[in-house]
Amino acid sequence: MFMKITFCCINTKPEPWLAGLRAALPQAQVELWQAGASPADYAVVWAPQQQFFDQQPQLKGIFNIGAGVDALLKLRLPPRAVVVRLEDAGMAVQMAEYVCQAVVRQFRDLETYAADVRAGQWTFYPPRQRDDFPVGVMGLGVLGARVAQALSAFEFPVNGWSRTAKALHGVRPFVGTAQFHDFLASSRVLVNLLPLTPETSNILNCDTLGRLLPGGYVINVARGAHLVDEDLLALLDSGHLAGATLDVFRTEPLPPAHPFWRHPKITITPHTSARTLRETSIAQIAGKLMALQRGESVAGLVDVGRGY
Numbered sequence: 001m002f003m004k005i006t007f008c009c010i011n012t013k014p015e016p017w018l019a020g021l022r023a024a025l026p027q028a029q030v031e032l033w034q035a036g037a038s039p040a041d042y043a044v045v046w047a048p049q050q051q052f053f054d055q056q057p058q059l060k061g062i063f064n065i066g067a068g069v070d071a072l073l074k075l076r077l078p079p080r081a082v083v084v085r086l087e088d089a090g091m092a093v094q095m096a097e098y099v100c101q102a103v104v105r106q107f108r109d110l111e112t113y114a115a116d117v118r119a120g121q122w123t124f125y126p127p128r129q130r131d132d133f134p135v136g137v138m139g140l141g142v143l144g145a146r147v148a149q150a151l152s153a154f155e156f157p158v159n160g161w162s163r164t165a166k167a168l169h170g171v172r173p174f175v176g177t178a179q180f181h182d183f184l185a186s187s188r189v190l191v192n193l194l195p196l197t198p199e200t201s202n203i204l205n206c207d208t209l210g211r212l213l214p215g216g217y218v219i220n221v222a223r224g225a226h227l228v229d230e231d232l233l234a235l236l237d238s239g240h241l242a243g244a245t246l247d248v249f250r251t252e253p254l255p256p257a258h259p260f261w262r263h264p265k266i267t268i269t270p271h272t273s274a275r276t277l278r279e280t281s282i283a284q285i286a287g288k289l290m291a292l293q294r295g296e297s298v299a300g301l302v303d304v305g306r307g308y
């Protein structure tokens, strides 16, 4: 059946995506969106402008080329369109390797050893006890579950927090607001893999981070607006937190004057912990689009009311 797909993704080179989508869906007409373009059936998007949806009210499906839909859900969406996000698509293993390297780097004092070596010093520090280094993973979805299991494979004690109950081998489960404080008080390292929703915005703040075991370490790989920047800085300066690895920021790129750039206890990366892999993503989108066309249900549908 003929269908038209429109592509509208900021900060994304369109040509390879258009070529890949055309190859995967030869029966479809795939076009780069331009203002005033004729109506399409489906859209492949990343952070489009409101004008895009205002001009495409007939869309049946919107495919987000990322896992997080927070930017998308700020817009007025076409009333009949289902929103489909990427599920894993090669991101889970990237996230697991990124988080494990940050946890291991802190656990094994590798930053300190690297500084000593640069200074020509051959020094040993006492090994930390693994049992003393429980890691709490906030969000046990597609990415959080993979991260929690990778950490468990390194034999760290792992706590997991989610909205609904999850049973994962090697992960101590904590559920909902009722168990949130217990989860925090049982964790020394906190990994954030929650979606950004009204409920989770600013969730990494003075009160919550202050509940971590002393010498805590924060790894934020979800969204910058989960973290209250000033609260993190205050807890690092007070010594309650030992450090942080941050991949996401309230404003991206991180403004040049932001204190995170130069803080000695903060490691930053430019929103790169889990990249969208084009070929895998196109294959996933094409498969789900064809299933929708056949009237079948697909996984990864966003619950717009819930916010993820």
Ligand code: NAP
Residues within 6 Å of the ligand: 066, 067, 068, 069, 087, 088, 091, 138, 139, 140, 141, 142, 143, 144, 161, 162, 163, 164, 165, 176, 193, 194, 195, 196, 197, 199, 200, 221, 222, 223, 247, 248, 271, 272, 273, 274, 275, 308
């Ligand atoms: P997901 O599969 O939707 O998982 C979300 C998890 O968060 C679920 O376990 C959910 O609980 C839990 N959750 C949601 N709201 C909660 C609340 N109020 N309280 C407790 N738990 C809550 O999402 P995902 O694919 O793992 O992705 C997670 C996020 O990672 C994305 O939204 C995106 O922001 C971020 N991300 C970042 C990068 C990067 O490069 N830095 C790359 C990809 C994704 P239930 O299981 O009970 O529903």
Ligand code: GLV
Residues within 6 Å of the ligand: 065, 066, 067, 068, 069, 274, 276
């Ligand atoms: C990246 O941040 C994503 O949501 O996929």
